[in-house]
Amino acid sequence: MGRRRNRGRLIDGVLLLDKPQGLSSNDALQKVKRIYNANKAGHTGALDPLATGMLPICLGEATKFSQFLLDSDKRYTVVAKLGVRTDTSDADGEVVSERPVNVTAEQLNAALDTFRGDTMQVPSMYSALKYQGQPLYKYAREGIEVPREARPITVFELNLLRFEGDEVELDIHVSKGTYIRTITDDLGELLGCGAHVKVLRRTQVAGYPAERMVTLEQLQQLLTEAEQQEVAPKTFLDPFLLPMDTAVGSLPEVNMTDVVASYLMQGQPVQVPGAPLDGLVRLTIGEAKTFAGIGQIDDDGLVAPKRLVVFQDA
Secondary structure: OOOOOOOOEEEEEEEEEOOOOOOOHHHHHHHHHHHHEEEOEEOOOOOOOEEEEEEEEEHHHHHHHHHHHHHHEEEEEEEEOOOOOEEOOEOOEEEEEOOOOOOOHHHHHHHOOOEEEEEEEEOOOOOOOOOEEEEEHHHHHHOOOOOOOOOOEEEEEEEEEEEEOOOEEEEEEOOOOOHHHHHHHHHHHHHHEEEEEEEEEEEOOOOHHHHOOOOOHHHHHHHHHHHOOOOOOHHHHHHEEEOHHHHHOOOOOOEHHHHHEEEEEEEOEOOOOOOOOOEEEEEEEEEOOEEEEEEEEEOOOOOOEEEEEEHHHH
16 A cells, blocks of 8 residues: 655744644644645644743654754743632632732742742643643543652743732743743742732743744735735745754754765764764754754764654755
C-alpha cells in the first residue's frame, strides 16, 4: 500500500501567534493550520483558554524542533485576585473559599521574595501532566486527587507592577514547566487570604520578540485581502513566518561543506573541524548556512545526525 499523501501546502517556519482569550491552544493551532493551508503544524506549549499571548506555532519541518521551545524560558504578566481561591486556581474555576484581604505591601513583598530563585513546585491537578497515561485535569474533573511530585523550577525575575486593593499584577520570568496558576495559588495561601489568576498573558518564549506576534484576526484579514486581489495567500501570509532554525538558535552552530553534509544527511557521523566537544549542535550547510537540523557530538567526537530537515524538491 502506498503512502497516503499529506494534504495541504509544504510550508516551513514558526509563527508567533497572539492567542486570544477563550480559545484553547489546539483550537488556535487548527485555525492557523487552515489559514496557511499547511500540511503539518504543532504548537509549543499550551496556554490555558483564559490566557492570551505568545503561542509559537511550528509549521512543516519546524515541528521537528518544537521541543526546544517547550523547554525554553517563558515570561508572563499576571493579575492575581486576592481573597478568592478556585479549584483551578484561575477565574474559570469554581470558588472553593473566600476570605478577607488584610495584606500590607510589606507582607506582599516578603511573600513574593520566597518565590524568587530555585524552588520546588507541586503541579496543579488542573494541568496537562500525565499520571498513569492520563492528564491530571481528567482526574481533577472527576474529583479524583492523585499524587504529584514536586518539581524543580526557577523564577529568574518576579517584578511587582501593581498592588491595588485585592489585585496584584506581576511580571514573571520562569523556567520551563512552571505553572503561574500554582504560584498564584501558593501566594494566596502564604498571604492567608487565597488568590487566583484573573488575567494571564504570555509575553515571551525563549528569545522571540513580542513585536513579531500576529493575531488570528490579522491573519484572516490578510487571507481575505489575498482572495479579493486574486493573489496567492502565501504572498501576504508567509512574511510573518520566522525561519525554523530560530527554534534552536541557542545551540552552537556547526557549518559543513556540501560534501561533508551529504554523508551526514545519509545518517553517517562526520568529522567537522572546530565542532564542540560534546552536546547538541545546530547544523548548517555551505556559505549560505542552510539550516539542516540538529546533531549530537558522539563519543568519538564526530557530529552525528539527531533530527534532520527533509528538503523539498525545488
